[in-house]
Amino acid sequence: MTRSKYSLLDQLEQLLKGIAMMKELTLRTRDYLVSFGECMSTRIFAAYMNKLGKKARQYDAFDIGFITTDDFTNADILEVTYPTVAKRLNGDWMDDPAIPIVTGFLGKGCKSCAVTTLGRGGSDLTATTIGKSLGLREIQVWKDVDGVLTCDPNIYANAIPVPYLTFDEAAELAYFGAQVLHPQSMRPAREGGIPVRVKNSYNRHAPGTVITKSRDMSKSILTSIVLKSNVTMLDIVSTRMLGQYGFLAKVFSIFEDLGISVDCVATSEVSISLTLDPSKLWSRELIQQELDHVIEELEKIAVVHLLQKRSIISLIGNVQRSSLILEKAFNVLRRNGVNVQMISQGASKVNISLVVNDSEAKQCVQALHSAFFENGFLSEVEAADVPQNGSLNSNGAIYGN
Incomplete structure (x- = not known):
């Protein structure tokens, strides 16, 4: 050798x-x-x-x-x-x-x-x-950007570097479209508890992004916005009686048998909405013939609606503040005349995913970035979190005057 x-x-x-x-x-x-x-x-x-x-x-x-x-x-x-x-x-x-x-x-x-x-x-x-x-005490990975950014700079030029990330956040960012790091590449560092610093080869003085096992999330709301385009969405509704036992198991066994990876899922008792990522299917894009075969198998147990040319917008951040994130996000999307076709939250502790039309996706990312990162939103939230007529003790209890 x-x-x-x-x-x-x-x-x-x-x-x-x-x-x-x-x-x-x-x-x-x-x-x-x-x-x-x-x-x-x-x-x-x-x-x-x-x-x-x-x-x-x-x-x-x-x-x-x-x-x-x-x-x-x-x-x-x-x-x-x-x-x-x-x-x-x-x-x-x-x-x-x-x-x-x-x-x-x-x-x-x-x-x-x-x-x-x-x-x-x-x-x-x-x-x-x-x-x-x-x-080692630290691993440095040198790229062509100033670390992990708040969104793709090719979509919105006002993207800024994120100074700190957890491995969970970095994995979600990478999985849903960020190109800086692949989740698999961080596994040894995560297992070894070694911080990973992402630096820029063309701007070596930039501090970059430090990725660690955990970080202080008390003041964190939204970390980054990631867009994954050209996604296929399926609405699957059971043709059997309400609460049909094993419906979910049957649906996902079909995807397992066909070797298809599912991205986002939203379920009720008799219906499932999910998205498929073309890049994860047989290491190439899913062709129509294969997609027809998926639908044919699913239609044996359900009514299936195929929705193509969709995008997943992933809001990576502190899901403990999910109500605040969703309130702000939906207000922004409503003002831009965008209807969200699916929402997925809960499985990941750092990610809220929204599905919209491909044609609206970049506009959505730009509007969301502007609202969360550029218009004083964080300062407004911090001010709202401070009691008007009281103070916090070391345990977080509020004492009024």
Whole structure:
């Protein structure tokens, strides 16, 4: 598996000739192919560091203990990785200190011993895995934005950085559309209790966003607004008698059998409204033929209404203040003439999700951001929370004058 810096290009040339000759590119071969770029760039960077007088040592992740499942293009890190990586990096540092330059998103299959890739967020996952292995006090992830923002700056230019997040908030943000961090990449840091700081490579003096296990939420209301577009929504109503036993179980068993992931759900005794995320279906967009098959199966037990071109607007924040968030949000949407078609709240302790038409979604995000973050809303809430004729003792009790 070890690759000499002199033989990398020769190996790549041989691999490409083999692919061209066989006219076939398996997932295993694809992982091996895409690994060359990372292996060469880290060698170049380590050489440049050494030229500058900063002693550095290059490592291929699959050679220092990154052991994964054999799910090519989307492998998962196995637990044996942590002690193995720690032993190798700590041992080398003790023998001959040098800055480790490690390839991102690569590993070695536990059974095949072939090169694997870690899928989306794999480079960040590599960083957090090393951080957990070495028990570091902080992990830094460098991006092209000033941390996690209050909304997508491509939707609304007035988005501002969020200074602090919990891992729960960051996971919800990522799951519902934020591109800064993938939930899977934060798992080792979360398990190890290590803070993750998101910094900007193009603005290194910006403080960024610090993600921790918990934070003081007493003054927090809304943290960020996330938009996920091109969502399919289904309204499913039971054709049987009221309270039909097992209706929910039957519906979700159909999605399980077809390998379909459900995003948001709202239920009553005989009806279910839910959304499907195209990107989670068979690693590509759901085509109409497959969607027709889903509906055909569901129509055996229910009446189904298909609603496409919908968007999920997720309000990530302090759900202990959900009444306040919803009051403000619905007032904003009403003034903009927008009807919410579905609301999902409760399963997540940090997320309220609203479903609207795709055509209205960006306008909604802009209006909501302006209302929550730009017009003195937080100051108004803080003023309203302070008793007019009394004071708080250390236990929170109010004493009047």
